[in-house]
Amino acid sequence: MSGLRKEFNYTDKEILSMMMELKVTHTINLVELRRAFFKQIKAHHSDKGGAVQKAQIITQAYRVLKQYVEAGIMLPKATQNGFHQPSTSADFGGRSGCRPNQSAPRAAPDGFEDFGDFQDVKSKRRKKFGGMSNGKNNQQQESDDARDEPSTGGKPKNINIKAQKFVNGYTYLKEDFSTYDDPMERPDRQKDGVRKIRGGLLLYKDFNRALVLPTEYQELGSTFSENDLVDDPSFAPILEKLQQIACDLPSLAEKLRIFIYIAWAFDGGAMQDAKIMLQKVKMAPYGTDDDSLYEIKIPRRTFDDDVLTTGLHVSVRSVSDGKLYANAVIEQVNPSSQSIVLFFVDPLRLSRILALSNNVNVSINSSAFVYRSQLRSLEWILANCGSRRNMDQIIYPKPEFTETLEEFRTRRAVELLSMPFREEADHSYNEEQKNAIFSIVNKEHHPWPFVLFGPPGLKHFNFLSFFVVILGTGKTITLIESIRHLVLQSSQNRILVCTPSKMAADNFAEALLQHDFLEHKYIFRMHSLSTMAHSRNKKLDPISYLAKEAKHRFFGIPDRLNLKMFRVIIATLATSSYLILAGGLRDYFTHIIVDEAGQALESEVWIPIGGLVGKETSVVLAGDPMQLGPVLNVNTMKWFGFDISMLKRIMHSEMYKDSSDERFFVILRQTYRSHYNILRPCSYLFYDNMLIVDDRQGNFYKLSDWEGLPTKGFPIIFHSSRGSEDEQGVNKSHQNTFEANLVLRLRVMLASFPGVTVDSVEGFQGSEREVIIMSMVRQYDLGFLRCDLRINTSISRAKYLLIIIGNEALLSLHATWKK
Structure with a gap:
């Protein structure tokens, strides 16, 4: 019994009692169960004279039964004489599971609290959901069970490769499976403490719950302003550390740690609960078909459509009990009716609030996810320095080669002749682009980062729509052609492309699709779980995952086996954290490319470097430091150099500045975007x-x-x-x-x-x-x-x-x- 999941430790008699509370039978499904729950909770609402204790019993019954139905565990069947037919599942020996610990303390919320649930690796897998899936069949269930078998040289065991078993509905061949020796597929892998997020990916709990904002920073942003940070003597010790010149990895890491703490503090920090936007407003169901949508009428004096924007993440809390909260997203803003419509990811949490009252407080969410991701990656970089990978080689690169530059150029001239560059009517690659592609594909720069300096208007394919050209700089084209060569080089090459913004990630993904050299099933545009899908670029739907369990309003991330089918994954730097949390993927990616690196904070670029770069991973930084750089939410931090990107810092370093060594640094000088008279002043200035x-x-x-x-x-x-x-x-x-x-x-x-x-x-x-x-x-x-x-x-x-x-x-x- 000790090996069973604790959520299922209920007798059949207890389960029958819960079924009677909700008035459901043993054949109930998830949709019917939810309808039954809301029908009963509304009938016993406290505003209608119902007892709070009764509402709590109904809510608890729904929570337990929902877990049973999702796990596919048979419910007991009531008989006419009042007795019940025991569950036939041999796994539970006449008992429905292990009794949950009701007195266990609730964990502090984290950045993905409402986007998943806990599931033991060895437990029976939940029926898959997926916006693009073709549904499960017997072959799929067999292959899912096979994933729990020990690793066999990195190849899954007993998998029927003809079955369309993945969330995107694509079929994969035997050679598509990664041969990476995944530590999470070994017999001694970690078996507990994982969280299953929307879409199926399992995340390990050791992320960053222990990472909290230090006491000395907690009053920043609430009691003190940005100017106080500089003027108030109490912050002198912090300023002294910021003013120190970082000349090596440990000193730079210390400065970045302080910067992250300050940015976190001014973005809400420990004062999240105090940022109440709306007080004691009444919430009512919106429409009759969706129990996840609720409307709030807002008094005219407090309605501000500059603050209340579509896609804003908020917390809805009980007025009488501030510990009860549910996260939501503003789906509609209606200025004419002075109202907003909220979509709740987890209606069950909302039901606990509504059981007390329809009056709620609404506050703006201040997620610590990004800051914790940066802090954790910073620690990983320091921990791995000098062991599996010398991180100094990436953060403070000083390239050295046994081959002379002339010898390299002679060898490159010969090898370039055999590289199959795509020549089209409206484009041929210039010498600088070919040199960059050669160095990236052959890892000539490894173990140091390759820097691709791509000023505006560099030669590109003509993908013009009549008015707006969204894609196609020479830098992007060079990176995409590099990816094409890497895919041709080996089916085992796995490339992660990261950008600082969602728009940049979408632009890159769309450009990759337009080049049409790689089947859609091998490309994945991995979105953040908090991103709403209504404003998405629909051209990317074939390579994205709209989660069915979120009613297609949010994206999901498929399970580990599905992820390893993708040869190219495109995500923002922050979203790459999910790959880190999955565990065991350090050194899985053969290449990590950071596009638009000039726009990214250095601490953001450290996320994939710290969590995913292994001994053999190649790192490429591409961008233009002469364009707008990183955005700081604390403006005074630019006085200490935090508006300088990692790309710009490396380009101004001794080894890269004025370097003509194309093994690790290439400048694309040929421009082909604009009228001569428009770009000429840019070149001059x-x-x-x-x-x-x-x-x-x-x-x-x-x-x-x-x-x-x-x-x-x-x-x-x-x-x-x-x-x-x-x-x-x-x-x-x-x-x-x-x-x-x-x-x-x-x-x-x-x-x-x-x-x-x-x-x-x-x-x-x-x-x-x-x-x-x-x-x-x-x-x-x-x-x-x-x-x-x-x-x-x-x-x-x-x-x-x-x-x-x-x-x-x-x-x-x-x-x-x-x-």
């Missing part, structure tokens, strides 16, 4: 005139004769807004009505272009537009316009036409704008 601007082969003159151009053939316009009013809106952001109206008039003049995107400069980084209209807004002070990286990012987005609206007198105060 930000790239020391090293860019080779070539627009002869492209259709970049299509607006050179546009009727609105003051000078025909010169596609840059500056409209003066001098004398207009620059005001602050209710959300304290600046606005300029005159410039906004001018943008509208220009839009009418450009009516032949069907698509319009309005966003901040940050929203356009990594993408392109045929026409860019820049509204500078500011009239009295430069503010954010002082940032050279912002200027470069803004100008270099345009392909055919660049229109700038601003106060020329104000802009001329800045050296770069003046030039």
